[in-house]
Amino acid sequence: MQDIAIRAVNAARQFGASYADVRVVERTTEGIEVRNGRVEGVARSTSYGFNVRVLVNGAWGFASSAQMELAEVEKVAKQAVQIARASALVAGEPVRLSPLPPQKGSYSTPIKIDPFSIPLNEKVQLLLDADTAMRSVKGVTLTGCFMEYSREHKYFVSSEGSEIEQVLYDTGAAISASAVDTESSEIQTRSYPNSFGRQAGTAGYEFVVAMDLPQHAARIGEEAVQLLSAPQCPSGVTTIILDGPQLALQVHESCGHPIELDRVLGYEAGFVGKSFLTTDKLNSNYHYGSDVVNLTADATIPGGLGTFGWDDEGVPAQRTPIVTQGIFTGYLMSRDTAPLIGLSSNGCVRADSWNRLPMIRMTNVSLEPGNWKLDDLIADTDDGIYMSLNKSWSIDDRRLNFQFGVEMAYEIKQGKRGRMLKNATYTGITPQFWGSCDAICGRDEWNVWGTPNCGKGEPMQTMRTGHGAAPARFRNVQVGVGRWS
Numbered sequence: 088m089q090d091i092a093i094r095a096v097n098a099a100r101q102f103g104a105s106y107a108d109v110r111v112v113e114r115t116t117e118g119i120e121v122r123n124g125r126v127e128g129v130a131r132s133t134s135y136g137f138n139v140r141v142l143v144n145g146a147w148g149f150a151s152s153a154q155m156e157l158a159e160v161e162k163v164a165k166q167a168v169q170i171a172r173a174s175a176l177v178a179g180e181p182v183r184l185s186p187l188p189p190q191k192g193s194y195s196t197p198i199k200i201d202p203f204s205i206p207l208n209e210k211v212q213l214l215l216d217a218d219t220a221m222r223s224v225k226g227v228t229l230t231g232c233f234m235e236y237s238r239e240h241k242y243f244v245s246s247e248g249s250e251i252e253q254v255l256y257d258t259g260a261a262i263s264a265s266a267v268d269t270e271s272s273e274i275q276t277r278s279y280p281n282s283f284g285r286q287a288g289t290a291g292y293e294f295v296v297a298m299d300l301p302q303h304a305a306r307i308g309e310e311a312v313q314l315l316s317a318p319q320c321p322s323g324v325t326t327i328i329l330d331g332p333q334l335a336l337q338v339h340e341s342c343g344h345p346i347e348l349d350r351v352l353g354y355e356a357g358f359v360g361k362s363f364l365t366t367d368k369l370n371s372n373y374h375y376g377s378d379v380v381n382l383t384a385d386a387t388i389p390g391g392l393g394t395f396g397w398d399d400e401g402v403p404a405q406r407t408p409i410v411t412q413g414i415f416t417g418y419l420m421s422r423d424t425a426p427l428i429g430l431s432s433n434g435c436v437r438a439d440s441w442n443r444l445p446m447i448r449m450t451n452v453s454l455e456p457g458n459w460k461l462d463d464l465i466a467d468t469d470d471g472i473y474m475s476l477n478k479s480w481s482i483d484d485r486r487l488n489f490q491f492g493v494e495m496a497y498e499i500k501q502g503k504r505g506r507m508l509k510n511a512t513y514t515g516i517t518p519q520f521w522g523s524c525d526a527i528c529g530r531d532e533w534n535v536w537g538t539p540n541c542g543k544g545e546p547m548q549t550m551r552t553g554h555g556a557a558p559a560r561f562r563n564v565q566v567g568v569g570r571w572s
């Protein structure tokens with residue numbers, strides 16, 4: 088790995104690159120899926136290759152190969168330089184990189200148990216046990232249990248003298264149970280610990296063990312069945328309390344994406360999207376939320392799915408204040424976008440494979456904990472709705488108008504948790520919504536939720552991001568009933 092990386096950087100320099108970096112990446116993923124009591128699939132894949140990224144005359148060039156041979160190295164380096172030369176013919180601002188001292192070192196995800204070291208039948212049995220417990224509940228008709236874990240070994244070398252080796256693990260799992268009303272064909276689903284595939288973190292198998300999936304399976308099944316006969320969520324303007332996983336997605340969509348500086352600057356707007364958080368709003372007293380709202384981008388949180396040692400430009404993992412007491416204070420940046428607003432990269436660049444150009448991705452973009460306890464927050468709420476786990480979302484291109492639907496809700500009446508409600512949705516406009524946040528639970532109820540399937544770019548790259556959140560309360564929110572078939 089090291090040999091290939093160093094040779095490729097040297098070759099690119101000889102061909103005329105003013106800057107070159109090389110990533111050699113080997114990623115192995117294993118996934119297990121159990122549905123309705125049967126093992127649906129066990130998939131294992133390994134991807135291994137390298138790329139050369141260069142600057143020539145102020146333009147980027149990129150080439151990659153899966154042939155890990157020294158003869159291939161020169162060819163790929165030359166190709167990258169040729170592409171950069173051709174790109175430089177198109178008029179445009181020459182790329183400038185924010186300064187970075189040479190980085191040398193290694194980082195490994197601190198894991199207790201290597202998920203690949205656990206016998207496959209043991210992992211399958213854990214999912215089957217959870218599946219059996221869900222199906223033991225009368226009325227549960229569909230069940231699903233998922234586990235996925237990866238090991239990524241990568242080597243980064245740059246012409247500025249950086250040499251970095253990283254071994255990153257991510258591990259995740261989840262279960263879900265659905266109940267169907269055969270007459271109306273209404274379907275209700277509950278998931279644990281998170282919806283949309285799995286809860287995941289940079290961790291080992293201990294992360295899955297701690298979920299205790301079989302222990303929660305029967306409750307998930309019972310809640311799915313109860314939802315069928317639960318009343319619909321009423322429509323109107325009320326107070327809502329969102330649970331951690333739903334808030335994590337709220338943060339992801341309404342904060343994480345609009346603070347991607349490439350999106351803000353309009354690079355590839357067609358594919359990347361746009362943002363309402365334009366650069367004139369940065370550090371100029373723009374109220375993103377109320378003064379209890381603090382958001383950070385932090386790639387150093389232990390176990391966070393967006394945690395690493397260095398990003399894919401060799402910039403050290405770090406913590407950036409994004410919203411500080413409600414005021415917008417930071418972006419997610421790369422070495423080539425940060426100088427355009429007079430700043431330096433804060434290490435938010437990653438690629439999902441050795442054959443993809445790295446770009447700005449969320450690390451762990453989190454809502455910082457407050458100091459409430461959930462029980463006290465409910466007791467302090469006269470009339471409102473508690474909402475749990477995401478079921479659907481939509482948000483416009485600029486990340487302003489959104490609607491989220493949740494798997495399950497409860498009414499809150501005179502400070503007490505009341506009836507279960509189904510098909511609940513809430514809508515809002517990002518700064519007004521965060522401006523209506525008046526209470527956030529404390530660190531005891533704060534957890535980092537993984538979003539393993541964030542999509543961005545063309546061709547599309549799937550990235551793993553994390554979001555710390557504790558339950559929080561929002562006032563004067565429009566709620567209603569979603570229609571799901």
Ligand SMILES: [Zn+2]
Pocket residue numbers: 339344540541542
């Ligand atoms: Zn996303």
